[in-house]
Amino acid sequence: MNRLTFYTYPSCTSxxxxxxxxxxxxxxxxxxHLFRETPTAEEIKQLLHMTTEGVDELIATRSVTFKNLDIDFDNLHLSDVVELLAKEPKLLRRPILTDGERVVVGHNIDALKNLIG
Known part of the structure; x- marks a missing residue:
């Protein structure tokens, strides 16, 4: 198994x-640390490639940052979304864990067991 990368934020309960x-x-x-070691645009592209739901799986739609932006993500080009997520890491759901081939977003023990299994 590849090494697990755990994107996290200490005050996040999940x-x-x-x-x-x-x-x-x-x-x-x-x-x-998601805000100190923000994923690069290339890393975000890799994470998106591993998702099953694409952008919707990574974006924290309930976050204050998301609500304040008032952006319709459906009308953005993927490159613009990637750039925005790299610039505004508070838009990312957390935690994010990846082994480089698969990704788990959020606190999901069953998915984690599958990822490390």
Missing amino acids: CRKTKKWLKANDIHFHER
């Missing part, structure tokens, strides 16, 4: 629960 589960199950991971 991130803390996921991290606790990973540690309790002795799963090794590389932790990246």
Whole structure:
């Protein structure tokens, strides 16, 4: 298995629960603070490529940042979405875990078990 990358934000409850589960199950991971070590545009493209629902899977539509932008993502070119997500990481749902081939977005133990299984 490739090394797990864990994009997280310390004050995020789902991130803390996921991290606790990973540690309790002795799963090794590389932790990246979403706002200090923001994914690059290339990394976001890779994450999007691994999703099953595309952009909708990664965007935190309930976030204040999303609501304040008042943007119709359906009318944006993919390159514009990628650029926006790289510039505004608060738009990303969290946590995000990837082994480089698959991705799990949000606190989802069944999906995590499948990812590491």
